Amino acid sequence: MNPVLVDRDGSITIVTLNRPDRMNAINTPLRTAFIDALNAANADPEARAIVITGAGDRAFSAGLDLEESSRTPQDEVGALLTHQQAVYQAVRDLDKGCVVAYNGVAAGGGFQIGLCADFQVGFPDLRIGQPEVKVGFASIIGSALMAQHCNIGVNKTLSLLGDLIDGTQALEAGLITHLVEKEQVRETAMDLARRLAEIAPTAMRLTKQQFRNVTQEAFEDACAIGQRAQAECYASGEPQALQAAFIAKREARKS
Secondary structure, three states, X not given: OOOEEEEEEOOEEEEEEOOHHHOOOEOHHXXXXXXXXXXXXXXOOOOOEEEEEEOOOOEEEOOEOHHHHHHOOHHHHHHHHXXXXXXXXXXXXXXXEEEEEOOOEEEOHHHXXXXXXXXXXXXXXXXXXXXXXXXXXXXXXXXXXXXXOOXXXXXXXXXXXXXXXXXXXXXXXXXXXXXXXXXXXXXXXXXXXXXXXXXXXXXXXXXXXXHHHHHHHHHHHHHHHHHHHHHHHHHHOHHHHHHHHHHHHHHHHHO
16 A cells, blocks of 8 residues: 555646555554655645645544554664654745644654645544653754744643644644634645645745745754654663553454
């Protein structure tokens, strides 16, 4: 199964995370395909806006694939994090308007993809947040990205407790931009994308470049700090133990 699907609707490119059986969790093949899809859309003069969504109705993305990350040797964690940083940078580098259509849970890395987009469309029962501390990871990049959207109290609640919030709370916090009924999420995202596609490309590119310029240094600093922090977390053995426990509990529920 292709981990990322790419479709076109007129001038809109639709990029779909396609691992519905794993709640669209982000592993190496998905990262690679996602980056390639966004780079291709960015270079395509016929593509005037991008919509990112997830396959199925359970999840936009549950974040990092714990099966993969739990097996990652300590000396390869840096490479995994660098690859994940490239995922966020690919969204940030888009010269065209980008809308995320949250079709289901958005957690950790999936949530962070959404924070890098221009607009986020969700629904009242959406579950969204930054649960990385619950599996032993420091919340570094996620907290840095949230700082561009919400106040420090909300940021600390999500980053330190790792709880997920619903769509109504996310809208109030500034973590999504549009709240509609679930069955309206995709069409609302498409409507936004069509409006973005009507903007003159040069004006869009230069305006987005300015947003990127004022946040890029902070983003890169957070990524560098995140590399050091996760290396220290892995050296403690805590992520490995907590991820193994999470996977075991999940498998027990299936049986």
